[in-house]
Amino acid sequence: MTDRLLDRIISGEFPEGSTLPPESLLAEQSGASRLTVREAVRVLSSQHVLRAVQGRGTYVNPVARWTSLDAVVRLQRGDASNVIAQLVEVRAMIEVGAAELFATRLTEAELSALHQDVEQMRTAHARTDVDAFVRADLAFHDRILDGCGNPFVPATFLPISRALRDARTRTSSVAQIREHAIVEHSSIIEALETGSAEAAGSAMRSHLVQTRDDARRYLSAAGPESA
Structure with a gap:
């Protein structure tokens, strides 16, 4: 699920600065559980691909902030x-x-x-x-x-x-x-x-x-x- 979500970000479906859809919608779109989606978001957040803002949502960070070399290479x-x-x-x-x-x-x-x-x-x-x-x-x-x-x-x-x-x-x-x-x-x-x-x-x-x-x-x- 982490790779699939990253691919959607890289493809431009969720561009830099945009807000991710709710976990429930991401789960429905991917056919995965909300728990699986939550873990994927957590992993990408730990790599600074995503940024969670309390009460506002989860945003896609600029590539310059990404700390995962694998993610940058895939981009x-x-x-x-x-x-x-x-x-x-x-x-x-x-x-x-x-x-x-x-x-x-x-x-x-x-x-x-x-x-x-x-x-x-x-x-x-x-x-x-x-x-x-x-x-x-x-x-x-x-x-x-x-x-x-x-x-x-x-x-x-x-x-x-x-x-x-x-x-x-x-x-x-x-x-x-x-x-x-x-x-x-x-x-x-x-x-x-x-x-x-x-x-x-x-x-x-x-x-x-x-x-x-x-x-x-x-x-x-x-x-x-x-x-």
Whole structure:
């Protein structure tokens, strides 16, 4: 019921600033109990999609106030390339700085693990194993986030992890994007090996710009259905 109500909001049936119909009417329209409707409203209110005003009703909040990343992603699901490009912009705000910190703390064990991740990406690419490729890709980035020496960094990144996994599955389904990712990840390792925070940050930014541009190029060309 929560997803159905959210879909009605996203479709514009209940636009921003509008008041939801009474629970009894929502229940009748959906064929659900009032208790089920009440729980759906409670969940969406906890995500700030809805706002209850005592004595006046329940209103649809502006999207800028929504705190559910899944809801925001669903709002824009018709344009996969745009969603991925926006997620990459958020990643850059966090991961470029994380790479800069990581460069000054990198151990031999962590460096070896990063090389292994890239090797696993190469193997998965050769086998067209998208799931294995995504796992190795995520592991690579997680090592940098976890190893940057600031526990607030991975904690801040956590809320977008689910959406990011879905986005990487979409992008990694394209062979050219996998090839570019392998090259960019190798460049990040080379930059990290120098111990230069500036070089590491620059390499990470290059990778994320490449990911954004590839999403726009290949996923827009394929269309949302085949993305």
